[in-house]
Amino acid sequence: MIEHIADLQHKIVSGEISATEITLDILRKIKSSDLNCFITVLDAEEQAERIDKMVASGFKGRLAGVPVAIKDNMRYKGFATTCGSKILFGSDDEDCEVVKRLKAEGAIIVGKTNMDEFAMGSSNTTSAYGAVLNPLDKTRVPGGSSGGSAAAVAAGLCRAALGSDTGGSIRQPASYCGVVGLKPTIGSIDGRGMYALSQDMDQIGPITANVDDNKLMFEVTSGKKVDDISCRGIRVGLVGQFDELLTADTRKVVESAKRIFGANDCGLVELDMPSVKAASAVYCILGNAQANINLRGIGTKDERGEKLGAEVKKRIIIGEYALHHPEITEAARKVRDRIKREFEAAFELCDIIISPSAPSTAFEFTADRKRNEIVFSDVFTQPPSIAGLPAISVPCVKASDGLPIGLQIISRYYREDLIFAAAKLIEKSV
Ligand code: GLN
Secondary structure, X not given: OOOOHHHHHHHHHOOXXXXXXXXXXXXXXXXXXXXXXXXXXXXXXXXXXXXXXXXXXXXXXXXXXXXXXXXXXXOOEOOOOOOOOOOOOOOEOOOOHHHHHHHHOOOXXXXXXXXXXXXXXXXOOXXXXXXXXXXXXOOEOOOOOOXXXXXXXXXXXXXEEEEEEOOOOOHHHHHHHOOEEEEOOOOOOOOOOEOOOXXXXXXXXXXXXXXXXXXXXXXXXXXXXXXXXXXXXXXEEEEHHHHOOOOHHHHHHHHHHXXXXXXXXXXXXXXXXXXXHHHHHHHHHHHHHHHHHHHOOOOOHHHHHHHOOHHXXXXXXXXXXXXXXXXXXXXXXXXHHHHHHHHHHHHHHOOEEEEEOOOOOOOEOOHHHHXXXXXXXXXXXXXXXXXXXXXXXXXXXXXXXXXXXXXXXXXXXXXXXXHHHHHHHHHHHO
């Protein structure tokens, strides 16, 4: 078990170990790794030297000397932001807002992680910089689109990473790589300086090795303080429409969580939420309509034809179609509102809703399986995304193939405190 970030920070601010030593060790690991987690390695050594000087004169930032990675759709001054695409180049002249916040607490930003092109995908195979391998089994995908971030944390190539999640892009790779990934309440972490996929659903969030680290990263990047609360006796909701989708493996996730919450005096509540079945259609129509608009300013017509990958082109076309058919987007908006209302009604009856984070473990890099599984792999994460609700993936069980599957815990808006409490209970009980 790797030490918690708070313990590492303590060693650094007390002078037991220097930020430079930690950073050089991480840079060596990144160099010798064949997982392809990073698109760009940053000026980490210089940052570490700076932090060491600051620590020597009393600096005690909460992330002092802690190596952190960011997904390559977030800007870092002096380096390129590629979004996993060949179409973007040149270097940025300003850090994005989350980088500013991480730096203010002394984090060392070691690198920019690989991702599906423009955050479109669930397997990291659409990156123009090559696929990322899952550190738990290199024949498997790490998930996506924040696959580089999740794999880097799982492989110890950084202590924490930021990803972005629109329909599942933090929670699903966290589930596949056996780490903790939070999609916070929509709007709760400032997204300025990140490339938008679909701004109604995009949200930056932390990926970490454990729940405490996740909470710390959330506090630093959101600027909010999360109180430690108890989740004893809370009401835990289970969605009937999700139950129909369970396999032997994912049923194990739910059963194990039920046992843990049950032993903690929690009541179980069955929920009927018929509209969640339409979530992926809504996501496809509204998400791609916004993606189409967001990508309009990028590249010339010729460059777009030459440099964008097939998945991105496909989505631009779907988005174009949706935008030209107001009756379709209008219908999708109505269903979106219905999904929101169903969650509102559900949270009258319960405090958290649980489900598997993904319908399977990390799948193999085999074209046929990939196509089917990519489409299906966000089935549990899209509904809360459409409602803008916070949700975490925390490792829960090992499936029959020996690989992890996470438990998704969803709560009301801004109730990250309850999410962390429940996730911590799962973490210490499995
Ligand atoms: N996998 C989903 C998609 O392909 C989600 C992507 C995301 O959340 N950025 O759209």
